[in-house]
Amino acid sequence: MSAENTAKIAKAQPSRKGKKAWRKNIDITGVEDGLEVLRSEERVRGKTTPLEDHQLFTIDTVGDSKVKRQLAKDKPLKVDEILAERSAVPAVNGRALRSSAKPASKGKPSKYTLEKVEKIAKRKAEESAAPVKKKNKSSQTNTYDLWADAPVEEKNPYLEDVRTHKAKAPATMEHTPKALVNHVNVVVPDAGASYNPSMEEHQKLLDKAHSVELKKVEAAKKLDEQLAYRKELDDLAHELEEHNAHVNGETVEDEEETAISADATEAEKKKQNEIRKTRTKRNKERKAQLERALREKKQHERNIRKQIDKLEAIEEELAQRYADLENLSTKRDAHREAEALAGKKRLGKHYVQEMSIEVQLQDELSETLRQLKPEGNIFRDRFVSIQERNIIEPRVPVQKHTKYKPKAYERRSYKNFDAEQARFYAKTDKK
Amino acid sequence: MGKINKKGVKGAAANFITRQRALNKLQISLADFRRLCILKGIYPRDPKNKKKANKGSTAPATFYYIKDIQYLLHEPLLQKFRDYKAFAKKLNRVLHKGEYSTAKSLEENTKPVYNLDHIVKERYPSFIDALRDLDDALSMLFLFSKMPADNKIKAKAVADCQKLIAEFQAYVMKAKCLRKVFFSIKGIYYQAEIKGQTITWIVPYQFSQAVPTDVDFRVMLTFLEFYTTLTGFVNYRLYNELNIAYPPNLSEMAGFDAGDAMLTKTEATAEDAVAALDEFKSAGGEEDKDTVTLRQIQDASNEVSNLQQLFANCVFFISRETPRYALEFMIRSCGGQVSWDPSVGENPPFAENDERITHQISDRPTVSNRVLGRAYVQPQWIADCINARRILRSKTYEPGQVLPPHLSPFVEAKEGDYVPGSAIDSDAEEEEEEEVVAEDKEDDKEDVYESELKAEAAGVTFSESTNAETKPTASKKSTKKRSAAEVEEEEQKEMATVMMTNKQRKLYQKMQHGKQKKVAEVEKLQRKKAALKPKKK
Numbered sequence: 001m002s003a004e005n006t007a008k009i010a011k012a013q014p015s016r017k018g019k020k021a022w023r024k025n026i027d028i029t030g031v032e033d034g035l036e037v038l039r040s041e042e043r044v045r046g047k048t049t050p051l052e053d054h055q056l057f058t059i060d061t062v063g064d065s066k067v068k069r070q071l072a073k074d075k076p077l078k079v080d081e082i083l084a085e086r087s088a089v090p091a092v093n094g095r096a097l098r099s100s101a102k103p104a105s106k107g108k109p110s111k112y113t114l115e116k117v118e119k120i121a122k123r124k125a126e127e128s129a130a131p132v133k134k135k136n137k138s139s140q141t142n143t144y145d146l147w148a149d150a151p152v153e154e155k156n157p158y159l160e161d162v163r164t165h166k167a168k169a170p171a172t173m174e175h176t177p178k179a180l181v182n183h184v185n186v187v188v189p190d191a192g193a194s195y196n197p198s199m200e201e202h203q204k205l206l207d208k209a210h211s212v213e214l215k216k217v218e219a220a221k222k223l224d225e226q227l228a229y230r231k232e233l234d235d236l237a238h239e240l241e242e243h244n245a246h247v248n249g250e251t252v253e254d255e256e257e258t259a260i261s262a263d264a265t266e267a268e269k270k271k272q273n274e275i276r277k278t279r280t281k282r283n284k285e286r287k288a289q290l291e292r293a294l295r296e297k298k299q300h301e302r303n304i305r306k307q308i309d310k311l312e313a314i315e316e317e318l319a320q321r322y323a324d325l326e327n328l329s330t331k332r333d334a335h336r337e338a339e340a341l342a343g344k345k346r347l348g349k350h351y352v353q354e355m356s357i358e359v360q361l362q363d364e365l366s367e368t369l370r371q372l373k374p375e376g377n378i379f380r381d382r383f384v385s386i387q388e389r390n391i392i393e394p395r396v397p398v399q400k401h402t403k404y405k406p407k408a409y410e411r412r413s414y415k416n417f418d419a420e421q422a423r424f425y426a427k428t429d430k431k
Numbered sequence: 432m433g434k435i436n437k438k439g440v441k442g443a444a445a446n447f448i449t450r451q452r453a454l455n456k457l458q459i460s461l462a463d464f465r466r467l468c469i470l471k472g473i474y475p476r477d478p479k480n481k482k483k484a485n486k487g488s489t490a491p492a493t494f495y496y497i498k499d500i501q502y503l504l505h506e507p508l509l510q511k512f513r514d515y516k517a518f519a520k521k522l523n524r525v526l527h528k529g530e531y532s533t534a535k536s537l538e539e540n541t542k543p544v545y546n547l548d549h550i551v552k553e554r555y556p557s558f559i560d561a562l563r564d565l566d567d568a569l570s571m572l573f574l575f576s577k578m579p580a581d582n583k584i585k586a587k588a589v590a591d592c593q594k595l596i597a598e599f600q601a602y603v604m605k606a607k608c609l610r611k612v613f614f615s616i617k618g619i620y621y622q623a624e625i626k627g628q629t630i631t632w633i634v635p636y637q638f639s640q641a642v643p644t645d646v647d648f649r650v651m652l653t654f655l656e657f658y659t660t661l662t663g664f665v666n667y668r669l670y671n672e673l674n675i676a677y678p679p680n681l682s683e684m685a686g687f688d689a690g691d692a693m694l695t696k697t698e699a700t701a702e703d704a705v706a707a708l709d710e711f712k713s714a715g716g717e718e719d720k721d722t723v724t725l726r727q728i729q730d731a732s733n734e735v736s737n738l739q740q741l742f743a744n745c746v747f748f749i750s751r752e753t754p755r756y757a758l759e760f761m762i763r764s765c766g767g768q769v770s771w772d773p774s775v776g777e778n779p780p781f782a783e784n785d786e787r788i789t790h791q792i793s794d795r796p797t798v799s800n801r802v803l804g805r806a807y808v809q810p811q812w813i814a815d816c817i818n819a820r821r822i823l824r825s826k827t828y829e830p831g832q833v834l835p836p837h838l839s840p841f842v843e844a845k846e847g848d849y850v851p852g853s854a855i856d857s858d859a860e861e862e863e864e865e866e867v868v869a870e871d872k873e874d875d876k877e878d879v880y881e882s883e884l885k886a887e888a889a890g891v892t893f894s895e896s897t898n899a900e901t902k903p904t905a906s907k908k909s910t911k912k913r914s915a916a917e918v919e920e921e922e923q924k925e926m927a928t929v930m931m932t933n934k935q936r937k938l939y940q941k942m943q944h945g946k947q948k949k950v951a952e953v954e955k956l957q958r959k960k961a962a963l964k965p966k967k968k
Contacts, residue, residue, distance in 0.1 A: 143667070143677075143678075144667070145664075145667060145668055145671060146548065146551060146552055146664040146667075146668070147552075147557060147558045147561075147664075147668060166505075167502060167505035169502060169553065170496075170498035170499065170501070170502050171498070172496040172498045172499055173472070173473075173498075173499060173502065175496075176474070177474050177476070180474070184631075185564065185566045185567040185631075186566045186567065186570055186620075186631045186632055186633055188620065188631060188839075188841040189613070189615045189617065189620065189839070189841075190839070191838065191839035191841075191842045193615045193616055193617065193839075194613065194614065194615055194616075194836070194837045194838065194839055195614045195615065195616055195837060196614075196811065196834055196836055196837040197836055197837070198836035198838060199836075201836075201838075201839075326934075344477045346491075347475050347477060347493060348450075348475065348491055348492060348493035349491040349492075349493075353645075358616060358617055359616075360616055367833070367834070368794050368809060368834075369614065369753070369754070369794055369809065369810045369811065370752050370753070370794040370795075372614075372616070372636070374616060374617060374618065374635070374636045374638060375616040375617060376616065376617040377640065377641065377643055378570070378574050378617060378618055378633060378635045378640065379574065379640065379642055379643055379646050379651070380643050380645075380646055381617065381633075382570060382571060382574065382651070383646045383647070383650070383651065386650070386654070390474060390475065391469070391474055392465070392468075392469065392474075392475070392650060393475045393493045395647050395650070396645075397644065397645055397647070
């Protein structure tokens with residue numbers, strides 16, 4: 001190991017033994033450069049004494065340009081310089097003081113006031129003379145006949161490309177919704193909606209309103225029924241308990257297991273015996289089967305014979321059934337047609353509002369026009385009519401909802417409310 | 432394999448667009464989009480297959496035609512709305528800073544103004560189309576004419592409403608085209624006939640209308656805006672046809688006095704001719720199945736001209752408690768003269784104690800200080816007269832009396848319907864009727880006695896004879912009335928029944944059965960009425 005290290009070290013440093021090795025492995029560039037400098041100086045100046053300090057060096061009094069630039073940067077702005085100049089003379093106050101102003105003539109108004117007054121008078125005179133016409137923002141448009149024939153303009157073929165053409169309405173604009181076509185704009189009211197209706201018409205309308213309400217009530221009842229808790233569930237629970245108990249009873253009790261198993265084997269044996277039938281038994285069974293088949297056949301024939309007697313009745317029944325089916329189908333078709341004519345019940349997210357039937361009850365009917373209390377709201381009527389005709393999508397007012405529920409606190413001072421009040425009133429009473 | 436079709440290029444997906452996408456395309460707010468759709472007449476649609484139209488989603492959405500939305504892009508109103516939005520921003524900023532004078536000048540000078548003329552012209556290319564939608568417009572205008580001005584409803588809008596309805600009512604009174612009136616519990620329904628179009632509109636009673644909370648007011652105001660423009664143009668055209676300058680100087684909303692002065696003689700004749708023409712056309716339109724007989728046309732036109740001069744010889748005075756706005760309109764549309772109490776309105780033509788007054792309309796339980804020569808009636812009398820197209824007996828409509836029912840004129844009595852005729856008797860015919868009835872009673876009694884004697888002799892029981900009586904008499908009458916044409920008709924019908932299938936025949940029989948039931952009912956009611964009449968006397 002030591003030998004290797006030494007070998008390494010030896011390798012790093014080449015030997016300088018001998019003149020040749022020494023000359024090869026040293027670096028004398030520095031020395032050589034210095035000597036070269038001296039020699040070059042000698043060449044220039046000749047062999048003389050070395051120079052003095054003041055001949056070799058100078059003291060810089062001018063300064064570095066970089067530093068100069070930096071100083072220039074730090075200079076304050078010209079504006080600031082100007083503003084900083086403060087003259088010795090004081091500035092004049094903007095406002096003219098009474099003391100400073102000297103009226104040309106005492107008692108009479110100054111020139112300034114006279115000028116001002118003239119100006120105002122002039123302005124007033126102008127205003128009253130010609131009232132400034134306010135720009136008519138209402139844009140009186142109804143002063144011409146919209147449907148009068150427009151004057152035919154000559155078409156210049158050279159200008160056609162340059163003129164802006166009016167956009168042509170697409171064919172879909174002609175498609176009016178079915179509801180709009182089939183519904184009347186203003187629906188004529190029922191005869192029973194008169195303020196003084198005849199008995200029959202009023203009754204008819206009441207019946208109509210009644211049926212609508214009845215349907216609603218029934219629907220609500222049905223819903224309640226479906227949502228209500230059923231008594232059968234209690235019984236079911238009871239049953240389940242029993243069943244579970246029964247099942248559990250069998251598995252838990254181990255004592256009976258062996259007995260049960262013993263019974264089981266016996267039952268199995270019995271079954272096996274029964275399976276081996278005798279020939280007689282088989283024959284008997286076959287006979288019984290044949291007889292049964294015969295009997296059934298006879299019964300069947302008897303039934304058919306009976307039915308022949310009832311043929312007419314059966315035909316009637318069938319006819320009735322067909323008639324009913326036809327009725328149903330015609331009703332269905334009529335219903336579908338009516339629905340198609342009525343328009344869409346739902347456009348978008350919400351359903352079209354339905355107009356409630358407006359009718360006054362028997363006691364609400366008034367005798368005279370003066371005592372009439374109007375029923376129903378025309379705003380709602382118009383709005384629902386617009387929705388029914390599918391002109392706009394049904395809208396539901398957006399309820400403002402807060403993300404948090406407002407919490408109620410009681411201030412500490414409120415706790416002393418009664419005491420304070422009592423004190424206050426005591427004071428006033430005393431007075 | 433055929434051409435590969437890309438999804439979403441054809442069919443429902445390419446024809447419909449949801450509301451949100453439309454908003455993104457048009458770059459306006461939802462409220463402005465709604466307004467634009469209402470004004471332009473772009474309606475929400477319902478595609479057959481919503482899933483395809485909405486790119487696989489079945490969430491409820493509102494659909495529009497893509498072509499409609501693309502058409503909207505060319506609408507100049509769109510730019511106006513955007514300008515208004517920018518203006519509103521500036522105004523808001525200035526107001527919040529507190530610079531009120533700047534705000535005022537901004538509003539006066541830079542507020543963008545738009546008008547809807549081109550939209551009205553687009554949607555209603557002809558005048559008749561505009562008349563078809565006039566009923567909706569009128570109802571809306573009447574509704575808003577009595578609203579108090581507040582934040583949302585501008586006073587100017589309400590004033591415009593009032594002006595337009597006053598002008599329209601003045602026109603109807605001049606042209607005398609009111610045909611039907613109905614006092615319902617919701618409001619007063621009028622039906623007028625203008626240029627062959629029947630226009631039905633509703634007028635609310637003048638109580639303060641409660642505005643329901645579930646009605647979207649912005650939608651109503653947009654409609655109001657559009658309908659105001661429409662009605663303005665329609666009024667202009669209507670007045671042009673009567674050769675009256677538009678806008679007319681109506682002294683007061685319900686006064687209409689100056690309107691009278693405008694009408695000169697020549698104009699009056701022109702207007703009559705116009706009215707007559709209208710009647711002819713409308714009468715011709717009523718007949719649908721059978722040939723239009725000249726007689727029928729003449730009858731119809733006579734009826735209408737009667738209606739127009741119904742109150743020509745009557746002078747009315749309206750009491751304070753009755754609705755003047757309705758009654759004045761109705762009376763003057765039928766040629767009558769009317770006046771009112773000075774506390775109710777300005778410039779009554781004549782005073783309450785004028786001698787010319789023939790009828791006084793009052794709604795009180797009793798009338799004190801009755802004037803001889805005046806008939807005192809309740810307001811329903813006028814409406815019933817107009818609906819019946821003749822002057823009815825005013826005794827049944829006295830104040831304090833129980834009125835006969837106010838029947839709806841919109842329910843047209845079909846063939847064979849029972850028409851309750853309790854109030855149809857007019858004053859003039861009353862006396863004649865009484866005489867006729869007296870005569871008939873006598874004849875009937877003799878006949879009845881004779882037939883009863885015969886029946887007894889024959890051995891027929893009383894009930895059978897009464898049943899038999901009605902039937903043969905009816906059939907006898909029917910045989911007498913049968914003419915050759917009718918016989919032929921019946922034969923044709925019989926032939927047709929033979930050719931029918933079982934199903935059709937059964938349907939026909941059902942129909943006939945229903946008809947017969949109705950006829951029997953009507954006869955029963957008429958018999959009852961006949962029975963009551965002699966009792967009354």
